[in-house]
Amino acid sequence: MLEGGETLGGGCRSAELTLPGFVHDTCSTVHALALASPFLSALPLAEHGLELAHPEAPLAHPLDDGSAVVLERSVDETARGLGPDGDAWRGLFGPLVRNSESLFGDLLAPLRPPRHPLLMARFGLSGLRSAVGLARSRFEGERARALLAGCCAHSMLSLRTPASAAFGIVLVTSAHAVGWPVARGGSQRLADALADHLRSLGGTIETGRLVESLDELGGGPVLLDLTPRQFLRVAGDRLPDGYRRRMSRYRYGPGIFKLDWALDGPVPWRAPEVARAGTVHLGGTLDEIAASEAAATGGEHHERPYVLFVQPSGFDPTRAPEGKHTAWAYCHVPHGSTRDMTGAIEAQVERFAPGFRDLIAARHAMDSAEVEARNPNYVGGDINGGVQDLRQLYTRPVARPVPYGTPAPGVFICSSSTPPGGGVHGMCGYWAARAALRG
Numbered sequence: 001m002l003e004g005g006e007t008l009g010g011g012c013r014s015a016e017l018t019l020p021g022f023v024h025d026t027c028s029t030v031h032a033l034a035l036a037s038p039f040l041s042a043l044p045l046a047e048h049g050l051e052l053a054h055p056e057a058p059l060a061h062p063l064d065d066g067s068a069v070v071l072e073r074s075v076d077e078t079a080r081g082l083g084p085d086g087d088a089w090r091g092l093f094g095p096l097v098r099n100s101e102s103l104f105g106d107l108l109a110p111l112r113p114p115r116h117p118l119l120m121a122r123f124g125l126s127g128l129r130s131a132v133g134l135a136r137s138r139f140e141g142e143r144a145r146a147l148l149a150g151c152c153a154h155s156m157l158s159l160r161t162p163a164s165a166a167f168g169i170v171l172v173t174s175a176h177a178v179g180w181p182v183a184r185g186g187s188q189r190l191a192d193a194l195a196d197h198l199r200s201l202g203g204t205i206e207t208g209r210l211v212e213s214l215d216e217l218g219g220g221p222v223l224l225d226l227t228p229r230q231f232l233r234v235a236g237d238r239l240p241d242g243y244r245r246r247m248s249r250y251r252y253g254p255g256i257f258k259l260d261w262a263l264d265g266p267v268p269w270r271a272p273e274v275a276r277a278g279t280v281h282l283g284g285t286l287d288e289i290a291a292s293e294a295a296a297t298g299g300e301h302h303e304r305p306y307v308l309f310v311q312p313s314g315f316d317p318t319r320a321p322e323g324k325h326t327a328w329a330y331c332h333v334p335h336g337s338t339r340d341m342t343g344a345i346e347a348q349v350e351r352f353a354p355g356f357r358d359l360i361a362a363r364h365a366m367d368s369a370e371v372e373a374r375n376p377n378y379v380g381g382d383i384n385g386g387v388q389d390l391r392q393l394y395t396r397p398v399a400r401p402v403p404y405g406t407p408a409p410g411v412f413i414c415s416s417s418t419p420p421g422g423g424v425h426g427m428c429g430y431w432a433a434r435a436a437l438r439g
């Protein structure tokens with residue numbers, strides 16, 4: 001395995017971005033999809049040092065009235081906090097959670113006849129809708145609508161786009177079914193466990209080895225963890241014109257602006273139950289979140305952006321010196337944006353946790369350009385390896401019977417620009433490897 005960066009892990013790396021003793025994840029932290037993944041969950045990663053830490057509740061969503069909606073591990077407990085929408089929550093998620101293993105097996109795969117057609121039909125009836133459409137038709141109260149909207153917004157799509165509900169349904173189902181844990185000690189531990197496992201099987205790893213051309217690589221199948229734009233560069237003239245043209249039409253989505261903080265104490269949430277959660281969605285109501293996501297996908301910066309906030313040190317104390325804490329947050333911004341969103345993000349945290357700014361001992365900021373500079377797979381700051389709308393979810397990187405294969409013999413693509421798309425689940429690599437083994 002050849003890695004261009006000086007350290008291993010790509011979207012699963014940790015570093016002391018702020019002060020000594022504070023461990024920050026430069027990218028992913030919450031590993032629900034790793035647990036839901038049929039492939040990663042089957043690997044003996046615990047034997048290679050991986051320990052998962054679960055927060056008491058996967059997610060909290062504070063509101064302006066001082067209360068918070070909590071996504072609990074249990075469907076029933078969550079439903080109890082949703083007032084009139086409790087039954088609708090149970091009706092939507094109960095059957096999916098009860099059959100989650102089958103559901104994830106079908107969803108975390110390329111387009112193929114589903115193994116569980118009735119279950120997939122049930123999922124599709126809601127998942128193919130827009131997040132706004134689903135939330136408004138299934139729920140009457142603001143609490144359930146907001147909770148669902150925050151989860152759907154991980155899609156980086158406008159919440160009025162068809163199928164923008166799918167991402168949220170998958171995330172909520174994973175929260176109920178397997179939880180939203182973090183790797184104790186930082187996400188780097190997950191990458192390190194994978195690397196250790198690979199070495200134990202006889203694999204070799206070289207870091208600091210940025211591959212510029214396919215000509216540098218020997219014979220045998222080659223799997224490239226690259227998005228289309230990088231692949232075109234590296235493959236040079238080995239690709240026919242028609243394929244190149246189709247690849248160059250691949251669409252990338254909005255970027256992110258991310259902050260990492262070293263904190264002098266726990267976040268002073270106005271609603272105390274927010275402290276029980278690992279992830280916090282800051283953005284108020286469905287309408288507000290929808291407006292924020294419409295702006296980012298439409299090329300604009302929103303003054304009050306929807307903010308995805310993660311506070312791992314509350315349940316993984318290895319991440320900060322005693323009594324101190326780490327947290328990170330990002331908001332979606334237009335593709336390639338270099339606008340400083342520090343003030344806007346911190347204002348959203350202050351809105352639900354007055355006094356937060358006073359706790360900041362140090363901060364580290366990354367705009368979309370820097371996100372890409374640190375990892376070339378995040379083109380323009382797009383952390384999903386390209387737009388994940390209906391048109392591009394299964395046709396990533398181009399429509400082909402085996403999307404992982406390319407016209408260059410023995411060359412396969414295994415990045416999140418292949419199905420099933422972004423997130424730390426390892427399934428793009430798994431399916432690409434199966435395609436490579438078939439030849």
Ligand SMILES: Cc1cc2nc3c(=O)[nH]c(=O)nc-3n(C[C@H](O)[C@H](O)[C@H](O)COP(=O)(O)OP(=O)(O)OC[C@H]3O[C@@H](n4cnc5c(N)ncnc54)[C@H](O)[C@@H]3O)c2cc1C
Nearest residue numbers: 003004010011027028029030210211383415416422423424
């Ligand atoms: C801030 C942030 C937060 C996130 N949070 C979560 C989360 O909580 N949960 C979750 O599931 N997902 C999360 N994600 C998304 C997730 O990290 C990505 O979707 C996923 O890592 C993409 O996988 P990938 O294999 O396509 O690319 P990566 O994991 O980025 O790996 C690509 C690797 O290839 C290397 N590379 C690129 N070009 C070359 C080259 N030419 N030669 C050699 N090496 C090269 C890169 O250095 C990198 O190591 C987050 C991402 C970011 C940025």
